[in-house]
Amino acid sequence: MQLHNKIHRLGLAVSPRNENATQDKNVIDLWKVLSSALSSATNNSQYPLLRSVVKSRTDRSRFCFVEVQGAADATIDSARKPHRLRVYFTEQTTFQWLREEIAQRCNIVPMYDTGEETEATTAQVTARHSVDYNPTYQRFVLKQKSYAQQFSHIYVSRLQQLRDIVTVQVDAKNEGHVPVLSKIIDLKADGQECVLIGTLLKILGDKPDIFKALTSESGVIPIEKVEKPLATTEDELLLEDESGRVELVGDIDVPRMVTGVVLGVRGRVPRDGAGGQFHVDEIFLPSFPPQYSLPERAESEYVALVSGLAVGQNSDAQPLRNHVLMDYLAGRLGDDKEKEFVSKIVRTVVVGNMIASTGKGDIQVPIIKRKTVEELALDAEPLKNADELVSTLAAAMCVDLMPGPFDPSNYTLPQQSFHPCLFPRSSHFKSFRCVTNPYEAQVGGVQLFGHSGQPLQSMLQCTLPKGNSLEDEDGDASMVTEQDKDEQEQERALDYLEQSLEWRHAAPTAPDLLACFPMANEDPFILENCPHVYFAGNQPRFSTRLVKGAKGQEVRLITVPSFSESSTIVLVDLKDLSCFPITIGA
Known part of the structure; x- marks a missing residue:
């Protein structure tokens, strides 16, 4: 036990890998064999100290796994007699001295065969690179894992964190010629050009209705398991902040936009606009971070x-x-x-x-069944x-x-x-x-x-x-292959x-x-x-x-x-x- 603690304190972990060998009481004592090697290594000046070689630059311990297979009458004194000792080195160069010490006491099977049969043959290994x-x-x-708060706080925090970043992009292109409204509620249908900053909300035509799903026979299907796209060509795009929302039309790619994006839009609400829609002429994205x-x-x-x-x-x-x-x-x-x-x-x-x-997530089984120990x-x-x-x-x-x-x-x-x-x-x-x-x-x-x-x-x-479709060079979508779709x-x-x-x-x-x-x-x-x-x-x-x-x-x-x-x-x-x-x- 004292040797066991010493080895682990120095960062070397040793364990037998062959379960059958460990069950034999007459098998050679693994710890005593290593004790002999360790004592020789620490007392002989030609070998580095174990403490200095076990730790790497990142202070990560090295590990050595040893498997012993001995004869039935194996003893410590018979360590030089024929038996098998297999040593696995995670970082082989670190334990090269230990490999040589054990090789002098018994026959070893190297981790990698070199193809040359020599006494105490050792494999040529390469240390793994390490980086910070x-x-x-x-x-x-x-x-804090609390569900007491509302999800709307996420959108508020997102807009607060990205509003100033979008404003910088607006100022860089706008140069102060168009006013930036602080709130969407300040927008007026006067035909004057202005800039709004808010969060996108996309109204998806094929998004499942949770209320209909609760009353249907199939039940609620997780939205990520819906195979068909949720978007359609008739989707609407809204821009909202803490004060209100407005529908966006014009020079903006609605099918390729998603809910939750914070951006700025330059445009106007026409004087005769009955629907109160904001006609977009230009959009401003936060752009790549530093x-x-x-x-x-x-x-x-x-x-x-x-x-x-x-x-x-x-x-x-x-x-x-x-x-x-x-x-x-x-x-x-x-x-x-x-x-x-x-x-x-x-x-x-x-x-x-x-x-x-497991594939069991699609089916909701209301019956509670206790599992046996074997099933668990x-x-x-x-x-x-x-x-x-x-x-x-x-x-x-x-x-x-x-x-x-x-x-x-x-x-x-x-x-x-x-x-x-x-x-x-x-x-x-x-x-x-x-x-x-x-x-x-x-x-x-x-x-x-x-x-x-x-x-x-x-x-x-x-x-x-x-384009919402795949077409070949002649405009024929039927000629598109599966590879083209991929x-x-x-x-x-x-x-x-x-x-x-x-x-x-x-x-x-x-x-x-x-x-x-x-x-x-x-x-x-x-x-x-x-x-x-x-x-x-x-x-x-x-x-x-x-x-x-x-x-x-x-x-x-x-x-x-x-x-x-x-x-x-x-x-x-x-x-x-x-x-x-x-x-x-x-």
């Missing part, structure tokens, strides 16, 4: 974006695929050149939907499998785990991070971190921002494509990621069409800083675009495909913001 990490997603952590400069790098380092692993009881048609992915990212697969490349992946971000959907254990099986899967990756690199719409987290945005008790194995590693959805962090000075796909899906649901949807998704930067808001449709927590004093979805990388997870396919703001901001937009459907992950180069997909086959 600064989590900035704390603004999405709910400080951006930190991208740090210079001598070489490429990568962040892996993985979405939709969908770990279930037995739902995966390719059960080895997820394990192959974890082994690849951990550097356990491939030749030396491939491992050298993988060592440059500094962090993996799992972008939601770690757990597979079966329900927890996907989480257990997910924990085991992620722990194999967290042992080798830094992992950030975001919740998604199918995961056991709160339904409303921002989704809070998983409790560590849901991932007991992975939580033992300091490299594992449960984060919120949306997610924001600086990795090596590069600002990352993204979500698990709900805001993007909501924006696509309440808008229409350009390409258009890819472009639409990237368009609205870019638009959300122009609107300075990651989830403008919340809380009208997208469930969110009723924050009273602030709107955390407002983008105060422009990210370098902006991603949305759980998308049908991979697509990317590099966009530039009016003041030189550069943002890499990425739609991360669901891994369970596409077998594809995305690597982002922190050096130049380039990205590319990698497809994993099992």
Whole structure:
């Protein structure tokens, strides 16, 4: 026990990986074998002290897993006799001295075979790159979970936070020639040109009526599960503030606008306007937020974006695929050149939907049925499998785990991070971190921002494509292929990621069409800083675009495909913001 405490205090975690070996009382004592190696290493001047080599620059502990298989009559004195000792090093170069010490006492099976048979052969390994990490997603952590306040406070806070930003855009283009009204209620039907600032409200023609749904046989269907678009060509657009609202017509693209956007409009209400409509001549958007400069790098380092692993009881048609992915990212697969490349992946971000959907959310069963212990254990099986899967990756690199719409987290945005008790194995590693959805962090000075796909899906649901139809070069919509439709949807998704930067808001449709927590004093979805990388997870396919703001901001937009459907992950180069997909086959 004393040695056990010493090892853990110094940051080295050791555990037998073979359950059958640990049950044999005559098996060689793992702790005593390591005690001999540790005493030699700390007393001999040619080896560095354990304390100095275990900690990295980021003060993250290194881990070593040891598996022992001995003969039935194995004793400490027989450590030099034939038996098997397998040593797994998470950071192999850190424990090179320990590998050599144990190799002198017994026969070892190296983690990687070099193809050359020599005495005490050791594998050539490469240390994983590490970069500075600064989590900035704390603004999405709910400080008070109270539902006493109204959702209208969100719109009030949003307008207050963005009004001055829109006013700056108006002044830059208007130059004071047109008056800016402080309230919509001050608007007069006198034909005089003016500027209004407010929040958009889109009246969707196909939006489900909650009162009709309550009385229908099918019941209430979640709005995100409605397959057809909610938008029509007959939708109306209103601009409102705390004083009133007015309908907008004229030079504004109604089918492509969404509820919740704060903007300014220049126009007038005609003297003879019977409907009191505001005729728009120009719109003013908040535009891209300010951006930190991208740090210079001598070489490429990568962040892996993985979405939709969908770990279930037995739902995966390719059960080895997820394990192959974890082994690849951990550097356990491939030749030396491939491992050298993988060592440059500094962090993996799992972008939601770690757990597979059960498909039971569409049916409301009013009958309360108590589950047996076996049924409860079966329900927890996907989480257990997910924990085991992620722990194999967290042992080798830094992992950030975001919740998604199918995961056991709160339904409303921002989704809070998983409790560590849901991932007991992975939580033992300091490299594992449960984060919120949306997610924001600086990795090596590069600002990352993204979500698990709900805001993007909501924006696509309440808008229409350009022209409201697909046509070929001759204007014939019937000749359009499925590939053309897929390409258009890819472009639409990237368009609205870019638009959300122009609107300075990651989830403008919340809380009208997208469930969110009723924050009273602030709107955390407002983008105060422009990210370098902006991603949305759980998308049908991979697509990317590099966009530039009016003041030189550069943002890499990425739609991360669901891994369970596409077998594809995305690597982002922190050096130049380039990205590319990698497809994993099992």
